[in-house]
Amino acid sequence: MDPRTRLALLFCVGLLAVSLDRPASLGLLCLLCALPLLALRVPPIWWLRGGLAIGAVVWGTVLSQGLFYRALPRLPLLEVGPITIWREGVFWGLIQSLRFVATLLAGLAVATSTPPDRLYAALRRLRVPFELAFLAATALRTVPDTGRTLMAVRAARAQRGRPVWQRSPWAWLRLELSMLRPVVAEALRTARSLAESLDSRGFDPSSPRSSGRPLKLAAWEWPVLGAAIALTLGAVGMRLLFVLYSSEVLYIPSLRPLYGFVRQWL
Amino acid sequence: MLELHEVGYRFPSATAPAVSGVNLAVKPGELVLLTGPTGCGKSTVLRLAAGLLARHGSGQHSGEVLVAGRAPGDLRPAQRVELVGFVAQNPNRQVVSGTLGDEVAFSLESGAWSPALIGPRVLAMLRAVGLPEEPKRGTDALSGGERQRLMVAAALAAGAGLLLLDEPLAHLDPAGAADLMALLRRLANSGVAVLLVEHRLGIALPHVDRVALMAEGRLEGAVPRDDLDLQRCRALGLRLPGLLDLEDRLRAADRWPWTEAGVAEPQPEPAATGAPLVSTRSLSFRYPRAETEALSDVSLELRAGERIAILGANGSGKSTLLACLTGPRRKDLVRDGRSVRVPQDPDLALFCETVGEELLYGPQEMRRPDSVAHEAGRALSVDDLLDRAPQALSRGQRLRVAVAAALACEPDILALDEPTSGQDHDQVERMMRALAEAPCTLLFATHDVDLALRHASRVLVLDAGRIVLDAPPSELLHRLPDGLPLAIPPLVTWCAERGLPLGTAAEVAARIEAG
Numbered sequence: 001m002d003p004r005t006r007l008a009l010l011f012c013v014g015l016l017a018v019s020l021d022r023p024a025s026l027g028l029l030c031l032l033c034a035l036p037l038l039a040l041r042v043p044p045i046w047w048l049r050g051g052l053a054i055g056a057v058v059w060g061t062v063l064s065q066g067l068f069y070r071a072l073p074r075l076p077l078l079e080v081g082p083i084t085i086w087r088e089g090v091f092w093g094l095i096q097s098l099r100f101v102a103t104l105l106a107g108l109a110v111a112t113s114t115p116p117d118r119l120y121a122a123l124r125r126l127r128v129p130f131e132l133a134f135l136a137a138t139a140l141r142t143v144p145d146t147g148r149t150l151m152a153v154r155a156a157r158a159q160r161g162r163p164v165w166q167r168s169p170w171a172w173l174r175l176e177l178s179m180l181r182p183v184v185a186e187a188l189r190t191a192r193s194l195a196e197s198l199d200s201r202g203f204d205p206s207s208p209r210s211s212g213r214p215l216k217l218a219a220w221e222w223p224v225l226g227a228a229i230a231l232t233l234g235a236v237g238m239r240l241l242f243v244l245y246s247s248e249v250l251y252i253p254s255l256r257p258l259y260g261f262v263r264q265w266l
Numbered sequence: 267m268l269e270l271h272e273v274g275y276r277f278p279s280a281t282a283p284a285v286s287g288v289n290l291a292v293k294p295g296e297l298v299l300l301t302g303p304t305g306c307g308k309s310t311v312l313r314l315a316a317g318l319l320a321r322h323g324s325g326q327h328s329g330e331v332l333v334a335g336r337a338p339g340d341l342r343p344a345q346r347v348e349l350v351g352f353v354a355q356n357p358n359r360q361v362v363s364g365t366l367g368d369e370v371a372f373s374l375e376s377g378a379w380s381p382a383l384i385g386p387r388v389l390a391m392l393r394a395v396g397l398p399e400e401p402k403r404g405t406d407a408l409s410g411g412e413r414q415r416l417m418v419a420a421a422l423a424a425g426a427g428l429l430l431l432d433e434p435l436a437h438l439d440p441a442g443a444a445d446l447m448a449l450l451r452r453l454a455n456s457g458v459a460v461l462l463v464e465h466r467l468g469i470a471l472p473h474v475d476r477v478a479l480m481a482e483g484r485l486e487g488a489v490p491r492d493d494l495d496l497q498r499c500r501a502l503g504l505r506l507p508g509l510l511d512l513e514d515r516l517r518a519a520d521r522w523p524w525t526e527a528g529v530a531e532p533q534p535e536p537a538a539t540g541a542p543l544v545s546t547r548s549l550s551f552r553y554p555r556a557e558t559e560a561l562s563d564v565s566l567e568l569r570a571g572e573r574i575a576i577l578g579a580n581g582s583g584k585s586t587l588l589a590c591l592t593g594p595r596r597k598d599l600v601r602d603g604r605s606v607r608v609p610q611d612p613d614l615a616l617f618c619e620t621v622g623e624e625l626l627y628g629p630q631e632m633r634r635p636d637s638v639a640h641e642a643g644r645a646l647s648v649d650d651l652l653d654r655a656p657q658a659l660s661r662g663q664r665l666r667v668a669v670a671a672a673l674a675c676e677p678d679i680l681a682l683d684e685p686t687s688g689q690d691h692d693q694v695e696r697m698m699r700a701l702a703e704a705p706c707t708l709l710f711a712t713h714d715v716d717l718a719l720r721h722a723s724r725v726l727v728l729d730a731g732r733i734v735l736d737a738p739p740s741e742l743l744h745r746l747p748d749g750l751p752l753a754i755p756p757l758v759t760w761c762a763e764r765g766l767p768l769g770t771a772a773e774v775a776a777r778i779e780a781g
Contacts, residue, residue, distance in 0.1 A: 099389075115365070116364075117368055118361055141362070152609055157617060159606045159607060159672075159675070160604065160615075161605075178618065178619075181617050182616055185657050190359050193354055194360070197359070197360040199322070199343055200347070200350075201347055201373040201421070202344040202424065203376050204342055204344050207378070209378060209381055210378045211371075211375055212374060212379075212381055212388060220579030
């Protein structure tokens with residue numbers, strides 16, 4: 001798939017995530033975004049860890065919003081002594097967390113499947129400024145390496161001492177921070193090597209570049225892209241009309257079925 | 267093709283120049299080796315020749331660098347890539363693309379080549395360096411040697427007539443390194459000027475035309491390979507090819523050619539009588555998303571006090587075996603006692619502010635006396651660096667600090683992953699000698715057969731994740747399976763044929779001279 005198609009789909013997911021306002025539709029969007037990740041063939045343990053991390057994000061957001069929701073009207077969902085969990089807060093927390101999860105999964109799918117130089121070429125073709133395009137492509141190139149370095153440092157430390165949790169929170173924090181030292185040093189070395197490699201191979205942002213593998217959308221990508229854009233624009237348009245109606249700015253009686261659809265599904 | 271006239275460079279924060287008064291010329295078709303001890307300024311010369319420091323370095327330059335009559339530092343990168351190609355030490359850090367084709371095409375795209383010309387040029391370059399003509403093949407699937415050859419193809423793709431390489435053999439197994447050197451020789455024969463910085467003289471020397479020696483920032487001259495001053499190389503701590511070194515020593519003592527019968531000292535083979543520390547039963551390991559197992563059906567037992575070398579090619583599973591033997595508990599592995607592994611990049615094991623804190627970290631965590639740390643520091647000769655920041659030390663010092671910090675934890679098993687990688691010979695020898703007395707089981711993964719034979723009491727040879735040989739070092743010479751990319755060093759074969767005990771060239775020469 002052309003990297004521009006991937007970026008366009010990512011953009012669509014971002015727009016849909018802010019347009020949709022129902023947990024069911026956002027949950028469906030999350031599932032759709034998770035599908036490309038299946039192709040990565042990661043081991044079950046990583047799915048489990050990822051699932052737990054996502055679960056923690058959703059649970060944390062739901063709980064905090066449920067506890068501290070202030071907008072009115074609000075109805076209690078659960079009361080335990082002086083603590084009240086608000087029904088509207090729980091829904092709001094669920095929606096917010098699912099928005100985050102959907103964009104996170106879509107971003108992961110694009111980041112893990114697109115070589116940095118292709119991403120850079122796509123961003124430049126989409127007229128993204130050089131600094132931003134280069135930053136994105138370089139981050140994509142180095143973030144996994146940095147993650148691996150951090151894991152290696154933690155593994156090396158673990159063999160020389162007690163588990164990190166067997167100490168005070170302050171000592172734990174200090175230890176975690178100290179482990180960033182070799183990670184930063186390694187990141188700097190990698191950055192220097194990469195910069196040398198790019199420079200010695202003629203990379204120059206101010207010079208024109210050609211492409212040995214020009215970006216080209218395959219025939220099947222056009223309908224996919226068209227459908228995604230139409231779906232996104234449709235959802236955003238319907239959401240806008242609904243917002244205008246619910247804020248009493250614009251009401252069109254013939255659109256009543258649409259208002260009902262948005263209230264029910266979007 | 268390359269001319270350096272009185273070239274010097276001082277880094278911004280340094281008081282003394284890193285290099286000064288360097289004069290060197292490399293002609294088309296010539297392969298020149300630039301060598302010298304760690305930190306002598308070889309890499310700085312290479313970067314000056316590549317025009318990289320002139321463009322990005324903010325230090326003080328002097329002298330003149332010319333490539334085909336033009337100063338590379340004054341050229342735009344897209345113009346420079348048509349003159350000079352540069353390959354650095356670690357291939358993993360240089361790859362910028364996801365496929366072979368994109369990687370080679372990168373410099374062509376930088377030069378705004380027509381897309382119609384890029385495809386055929388990419389295929390021609392892949393063919394020239396002996397890689398499969400599969401431009402869509404992923405770079406992740408390449409071995410270390412293949413990656414380095416890909417880097418050479420990428421560096422020369424835009425038609426550069428000068429190729430500069432900074433320790434390209436450091437991370438390669440003997441077969442990968444020999445292949446790369448043969449490739450460089452072919453390129454030189456086809457008219458490319460090649461300047462190579464390298465420590466591994468045993469592999470590089472047979473292929474080069476001239477050798478340039480550097481010490482303390484100054485070039486001591488560039489001479490034809492056969493005129494190399496071996497005495498001076500030894501004085502600089504360079505590791506000469508063993509047999510060449512021995513021949514030179516014996517010639518000096520008027521004992522060459524040496525044809526007498528062997529001294530026939532019995533080879534010491536320490537028996538593995540200690541208690542079992544680790545045992546595995548059909549241990550297998552597969553990395554996520556990998557097609558094949560990195561380790562397959564490994565069954566072995568390690569005993570206290572053993573010195574075990576793990577030999578094998580790049581990707582044969584050496585590091586994985588070390589990680590499994592010293593890592594988290596598994597069902598197919600039983601382990602007694604504490605194990606500490608020093609990673610291939612020792613910097614990843616250094617996280618304290620000073621060397622002193624680094625050494626004390628383990629003992630303090632385990633509530634052991636500080637004296638343990640001091641002893642480890644003394645054993646590895648880092649006790650004079652206690653107030654220094656580990657990251658600011660030389661590469662060899664950082665390795666010794668990491669090993670001393672591991673030793674200070676009083677491990678039952680100490681594992682070293684490729685301790686020779688990117689290190690000069692003297693550093694590794696000193697460290698291995700210090701570890702000979704360490705009261706633990708020593709495991710070390712290496713490509714260096716010579717090192718394994720001299721410092722191990724047992725050798726495991728891995729091939730494609732399987733143990734193909736588990737024997738005492740003396741048996742390695744006779745039982746090494748065919749087809750493995752491990753070469754028995756000529757000095758070892760020479761000693762074995764004459765019934766001499768194994769050793770460094772200096773040790774063997776001393777024994778012969780002593781009669």
